[in-house]
Amino acid sequence: MIDLKLVREDPDAVRTSQRTRGEDPSLVDALLTADAARRAAVLAADTLRAEQKTVSGQVGRLMGAWQKAQKSDAPDAAELKATADTARAQAGELSERVKAAELVQAAADSALDTAHRAISNVVQPGAPAGGEDDYVVLSHHGQIPEIPTPRDHLELAEGLRLLDVERGVKVSGARFYFLTGVGALLQLGLLQLAAQKAVANGFTLTIPPVLVRPEIMAGTGFLGAHAAEVYKLADDDLYLVGTSEVPMAGFHADEILDLSAGPKRYAGWSTCFRREAGSYGKDTRGIMRVHQFDKVEMFSWCRPEDADAEHQRLLGWEQEMLAAVDVPYRIIDTAGGDLGSSAARKYDCEAWVPSQEAYRELTSTSNCTTFQARRLNVRYRDEAGRTQVAATLNGTLATTRWIVAILENHQEPDGSVRVPVALQPFVGTDVLRP
Template sequence: MIDLKFLRENPDAVRTSQRMRGEDPALVDALLEADAARRSAVATADNLRAEQKVLGKSVGKASPEERPVLLAGAQELAAKVKEAEAVQTAADTAMDGAHRAISNVVQDGAPAGGEADFVVLETVGDVPSFDFEPKDHLALSEALNLIDMERGAKVSGARFYFMTGYGALLQLGLLQLAAQRAVANGFQMMIPPVLVRPEIMAGTGFLGAHSDEIYHLEDDDLYLVGTSEVPLAGYHSGEIIDLTAGPKRYAGWSSCFRREAGSYGKDTRGIIRVHQFDKVEMFSYCKPEDADAEHQRLLGWEREMLAAIEVPYRVIDVAAGDLGSSAARKFDCEAWVPTQQTYRELTSTSNCTTFQARRLSVRYRDENGKPQIAATLNGTLATTRWIVAILENHQQADGSVRVPAALVPFVGTDVLRV
């Protein structure tokens, strides 16, 4: 949720943010009205309770003659207090709904517009040129026995697959490399649960416009996560954490699940867009004033991993209309996919400022010992989709694929051959 103090002092900035996202600026006015109504209801209820307390003391000191009149007044006042508390409860509920309806305030400098309006910040590496007709990742995988889509569909349905042989070793190696790098950079490794309670999923902002992307187990009222960002955000929910030594960093290794609702007909070939994949995700808690610098650090660690797999990529500043509701700013790294002649997303890193932590009540103590809302950030360090870029960019004329040097110790060979 956004900061109400910021909203009261800068309503036009929040309206502008809503417009940049392509969302309704009228929600800002609805929240301001709900905020004013709630504060009025709280004041009314507090005043009546104070009056009731004073009257209660008067009854205790009253003479027998005065007491009946005072008791009658106390009963009447008690009814008013009960009514005022009901109004306050309703105002609290309306306020919470209006508050949750507004996405995070877009950071200054983020591009306006939708999915196609990103800004390219940098292009790294040379796009490969082949003296043969390159194969796509699925054709390579099938020839090298790395991925079995047919049996994945037989067992689980469309967009499921088996990673087999060296394909499985390639994925495990990629994730293990990411884990090692995360630990070396001060992250605590975590293998989190992949089922979470509704309040944790809602707290991270994933039950908004894209809730149809999430698998929900109705009998248990639990959600399968699409990223370990979700359980890691919930890890310190309701806590006051210690940030005196700097950001608190976790790296979560988990399987991830996405329904991919609304994406039917898109990227149906291979493993670019699937229902289940594995990922190592970075997650940071920090003081709000440190969030921008931490965001750049996460992006830097992503770039180091992409350099390790030796693929050309570009860094983009994602436009406001393509941000998730919790993100104030997001940078993506997109790798070149030769057979598609375009760049495709491999990593995202988002600065969620205090939006998630406010929902999940994650705080820290400032220099005066006063509890303050923390900031949260996340970023991809490796995921199954990276195999697409590795295979296509490192393929050779004879159908083999060169294994990047950083992954050879994990895979056990420097070339994948038929």
């Protein structure tokens, strides 16, 4: 969730962010209204509780005075009893009013939470406005290979017997596949290389659960606009993750971190699942867009003021991996309308795919600022010992889709494929032959 203080102090900045995303700026006004209603409900309930406490104290004192007067046959005993009874009745009435006010407060709390969660993270200044096609190209890297008649990755993979889509469909349905033989070795080598690079750069390697509770999935922002992409096991009230970002974000939920030595970094190696809702007819050939894939994901916790620098570091580590597999790529600054709800800024690395004569996304890295940590209640202590909300960032180091770019950019005219030097120890050869 975004910082309510920002909404109160600079609502126009949040409205601008909503417009940058192509989302409804009036949600900001709805949140402000809900916030005001909640604060009014809290004040009313607190006022009644204070009044009830005062009257209850008076009842105790009056009852004590009456009992003392009764024992001494004081002439004002009856009057004290009547006053005590009146105060007791008033306390009872206030008790009922407090209960009613607390119900109003609970409803206001719920309405505020709903309005708060409806607003995506505030887009960083400088990020492009618009949708999927409104990105800004920041840089190009590597040399696009000259391939007169490029084969696509599926033709190459089937010729090398490293991919079996037909049997994947037979077993599981559309957008499933088997990686076989050197295909399996190629993916395992790619992920192992990513894991090694992550560990060398100070990441703690994890193999996280791929089923998570609703509060963890919601905490990372994946049950909003993109909920249709997520597989749910209704009988167990669990979700299959589309990225290990989700369980790694939940790893420190409700904790106070020690960030005095710098960011805490984790790398998650996991199988990922996506329904690909709304993508029917898109990338149905091969393994560009599938329901199940494997991935090594970086995840960082840091102080908010360190998040921009950490974002650049994650992007740099992604570039190191792309250089290791020797594929040409470009870096784009993703437009606001193409950001996930939790991201304030996202850079994509898109590899050249010769058969499509286009760049296609291989990695992305997102700065989620304090949006996820606020939902998951993850904090750290500042120099004064006060607790503050942490920032989160994530970025992909390798995933199954990379095989597409590796095969197509390293293909030879006879259908063989050169294996990038960094992957040869894992695959066991320098050339894959039909």
